Amino acid sequence: MKKHKYSNIFIKAAVLAFVSFCAVTIIKLQFDFNELRRQRDELQAIIEEQEEYNEGLAERLNSPFDKDYIISIAREKLGYCMPDEIIFYNDK
Numbered sequence: 001m002k003k004h005k006y007s008n009i010f011i012k013a014a015v016l017a018f019v020s021f022c023a024v025t026i027i028k029l030q031f032d033f034n035e036l037r038r039q040r041d042e043l044q045a046i047i048e049e050q051e052e053y054n055e056g057l058a059e060r061l062n063s064p065f066d067k068d069y070i071i072s073i074a075r076e077k078l079g080y081c082m083p084d085e086i087i088f089y090n091d092k
Contacts, residue, residue: 074080
């Protein structure tokens with residue numbers, strides 16, 4: 001009778017340990033899943049920003065090289081101005 005009692009306790013302890021292990025594992029996986037979802041959302045936002053930037057660059061590439069475009073590039077990239085313009089710089 002004693003062997004049966006000890007084996008019954010051993011089985012209950014093993015089941016309890018298994019259930020505890022499963023519960024801890026499920027909780028850890030849920031935390032990992034939430035963290036990965038947050039990272040996915042952040043990366044998705046970065047991808048969307050980059051796609052918008054790429055679309056803007058594509059529009060600039062597809063735009064014709066007219067006089068206004070050349071003037072805007074000269075002003076923005078090269079710091080040029082028209083001969084009759086005066087540019088004031090502020091150090092602040």
